[in-house]
Amino acid sequence: HFRCRSAFKLLEINDRFKIIRPGDTVIDCGAAPGSWSQVAARAINKKDGNKKDGMKGSQTRQNDRDGMVIGVDLQEVEPIEGVLMFSGHDFTLPDTQHKILNTLDNMYANVVLSDMAPSASGNKAFDHERISKLCLSVLKFSSQVLANDGHVVCKLWDGSERKDLLKVMERMFRTVKVIKPDASRSDSAEIFLLGMEFYLRK
Ligand code: SAM
Numbered sequence: 001h002f003r004c005r006s007a008f009k010l011l012e013i014n015d016r017f018k019i020i021r022p023g024d025t026v027i028d029c030g031a032a033p034g035s036w037s038q039v040a041a042r043a044i045n046k047k048d049g050n051k052k053d054g055m056k057g058s059q060t061r062q063n064d065r066d067g068m069v070i071g072v073d074l075q076e077v078e079p080i081e082g083v084l085m086f087s088g089h090d091f092t093l094p095d096t097q098h099k100i101l102n103t104l105d106n107m108y109a110n111v112v113l114s115d116m117a118p119s120a121s122g123n124k125a126f127d128h129e130r131i132s133k134l135c136l137s138v139l140k141f142s143s144q145v146l147a148n149d150g151h152v153v154c155k156l157w158d159g160s161e162r163k164d165l166l167k168v169m170e171r172m173f174r175t176v177k178v179i180k181p182d183a184s185r186s187d188s189a190e191i192f193l194l195g196m197e198f199y200l201r202k
Contacts, residue, residue, distance in 0.1 A: 003078075006115060007035035008183035010153070013192060014043060016179075019151045024067045025109045027100060027145065029091045029138055030116030030155075031071030034080050040069045040113065041082040067110075070103055072096060091116065092137045101145065108147035114138040114154045124189070128159030135165050135193065143172055143200055152195040159189075169195045 002008075014020055020043035028037045044067035071077060072086040079085065084103060089096040116138070118130040135154050142152050152173070156162060162178070169176045173195035184190050 002035040002038055003033040004035045005183070007039050009181045009192070010036045010039045010113070010115075012181040012183050013153055013179065013194070014039070017151075017177075017194065017196065019153060019194075019196075020044060020111050022067065024111055025104070025107060026067070026069045026111040026113065027109050028069060028071040028083075029112070029114040030073055030134075031083075031085065032073035032075035032077045032087075034071070034077050034083075034085075036113055036115055037069055037071045037077075037080050037083045037085070040111075041080060044069060044082075070100055070109075072100065091141075092134065097141055097144075100141075104145060108150065109145045110147055110150050112138060112142045112146060112150070112152045112154075114152075117155060117157070124157075125159065128157050128161065128189075131155070131157045132159070132161035132165060135161075136168070139165070139168055139172065139195075142195075142198070146198040148198060150198040152193070152198075154193045154195075156191055156193055157189040158191050162191075162193075165193060169193060172200055173197055174199055 020040055022045040024044045026040040031037045069083040071083050072089050072091050076087045077085045116134045120127050135156055138154050174197035177194040179192050179194055
């Protein structure tokens with residue numbers, strides 16, 4: 001029931017690294033058609049209606065609050081239960097980021113996901129440069145919105161900028177990894193940068 005096969009990449013990453021937990025607030029950049037948001041909504045337990053009151057005294061809650069998933073994409077996204085979607089929005093624009101910040105309403109996010117990619121031109125170096133800019137924009141925004149110990153998963157088409165992106169991430173996260181999920185094998189240049197345990201915030 002996932003909207004596309006990309007779902008399995010995030011499921012695999014989340015299985016291995018336990019990025020998204022019940023009660024988390026997750027931002028999904030480049031969300032269309034919506035399968036990562038579906039996975040995230042499920043992982044925070046939003047869909048099961050595990051609201052705070054219903055979970056009182058339970059040992060399974062990781063956070064003492066309700067989670068939420070906020071998605072953003074240039075494209076239209078069909079509604080997903082438990083997901084607040086900014087369709088038709090360019091993530092890199094300040095206006096879009098303000099809208100997300102307003103929605104967070106002074107809360108920090110636990111996880112920022114980005115599966116964003118520009119439409120490929122076929123010129124590898126050019127496409128790499130453009131997706132690297134998206135990654136940088138995701139990292140910059142993450143440093144504003146992430147809670148202590150928060151995580152980032154960011155798609156990159158591999159190339160020369162990888163080193164610098166990892167350097168930026170090493171200043172933000174206790175653990176930084178480059179991963180290639182099995183579900184991503186057919187996409188040759190695609191890798192995911194994983195930043196775990198954000199530590200900049202005091
Ligand atoms: N993770 C999604 C899923 O599982 O359904 C698939 C995402 S798809 C590979 C990449 C998406 O990034 C496209 O829908 C594209 O519109 C979006 N995108 C690219 N640049 C963007 C930008 N500047 N702002 C918002 N979305 C962007």
